[in-house]
Amino acid sequence: MLWLRKTYRNVTRTLRLVDFRAGVALDGQKAQTFFVHVKNNAGTLQHGLFVDYNVTLAPAYADRIIGVIAPGNTYANTPTVGAGTDFLNGGGITANIFVLNTLGQTGNLHFAMAAVEYYDGNVVRPRPIPTFGSRDVNGVTILRPEIRFINDMTGADWTINTTNIPSGKSIGFRFMGALA
Amino acid sequence: MNLANAERVDRLFDVRGYGNTRSFFPYHLLYGGGAGYAIDGQKVQTFIAQIGTTGTNHWGRMHGDAWFGYPASYADKVIGAKMDGTATIIPTVGPTVDFVAGMGITGNSIVFNTADQNPAAFWGIVSMEYYDGNVARPRPQARFVSRDVNGTVRYRLEVSFTDDITGAAWNVNPTNIPTARFMEFRFMGVLA
Numbered sequence: 001m002l003w004l005r006k007t008y009r010n011v012t013r014t015l016r017l018v019d020f021r022a023g024v025a026l027d028g029q030k031a032q033t034f035f036v037h038v039k040n041n042a043g044t045l046q047h048g049l050f051v052d053y054n055v056t057l058a059p060a061y062a063d064r065i066i067g068v069i070a071p072g073n074t075y076a077n078t079p080t081v082g083a084g085t086d087f088l089n090g091g092g093i094t095a096n097i098f099v100l101n102t103l104g105q106t107g108n109l110h111f112a113m114a115a116v117e118y119y120d121g122n123v124v125r126p127r128p129i130p131t132f133g134s135r136d137v138n139g140v141t142i143l144r145p146e147i148r149f150i151n152d153m154t155g156a157d158w159t160i161n162t163t164n165i166p167s168g169k170s171i172g173f174r175f176m177g178a179l180a
Numbered sequence: 181m182n183l184a185n186a187e188r189v190d191r192l193f194d195v196r197g198y199g200n201t202r203s204f205f206p207y208h209l210l211y212g213g214g215a216g217y218a219i220d221g222q223k224v225q226t227f228i229a230q231i232g233t234t235g236t237n238h239w240g241r242m243h244g245d246a247w248f249g250y251p252a253s254y255a256d257k258v259i260g261a262k263m264d265g266t267a268t269i270i271p272t273v274g275p276t277v278d279f280v281a282g283m284g285i286t287g288n289s290i291v292f293n294t295a296d297q298n299p300a301a302f303w304g305i306v307s308m309e310y311y312d313g314n315v316a317r318p319r320p321q322a323r324f325v326s327r328d329v330n331g332t333v334r335y336r337l338e339v340s341f342t343d344d345i346t347g348a349a350w351n352v353n354p355t356n357i358p359t360a361r362f363m364e365f366r367f368m369g370v371l372a
Contacts, residue, residue: 008183018217019221020219020220021220023219033303033304051300052302052324054323057299060220060303116319117319117320119319120342120348121345122346169347172321
């Protein structure tokens, strides 16, 4: 280990190696990443948030998602959210969209990507599009992160339902980005 | 500008160092790698891994990009990674077989030679950027997996592949990557 005197030049040099222990933020949006698993359990869609495809550990970087059931790696029945139906376990679906329960986001600050990491439905290949969408969920209309799915060839809506995800099958996707 | 102000202002900064290859200041001697951002002790990394086939062997190499093959400047947490563009035969790693050029193959996974990782703090994403095998479409996913490689059991970065519509394991073998064909994928994330 070299010894460094605490001079202006050395401080500016060493600060270039920075370890963020409380999270990284960009314009007030905190960096987040997690794996969302939606499965068809005997005809009922259920979802949970996890670290990864192994679906055992709770996500360490998902604190901007509201209402995730502790300890965070738990499945719950997936609600079809709407004006009179709230989120459960941090999320809900509407047609071809998975909506995440967050505070209000700012549309032009969108900084995120999504990737389907697993799909075994053997029906149609899904392609994910992360967006901030304005939607009334249980009487609250704000911009929230939404993952919109389309047919990866035709661009048609890929609806999150028990047709595209048959019984015993599932889809898993990762969100990586920044959320208010 | 005094020292206190310098510390404050420098927190709004441009982190420089280009991995461990181009820094003027010897960060690699001080910290075991070049300057860079880190999250919970895990340093920001991104690189391309290219895996191809010659006969029954798989060759591999790593790049900064999938098209022009610039060397990756943000891959210093992959131990033994080669950025000189030369392709090396990548082994099937196991309890008695070590990595070569920072990589190994096992089943449907590419294992990267890294320090021990914390599986609960995984922060990464992977995408296919090229595949010309014309057999079955691979869908990649990355995570930290505990595995014995050459007698050392620890959590390392692994990128595993499944068939993108059936979910079946997509093995890294000469069937899925026929001879003279290859695939390339990008990892972007943080590694201890």
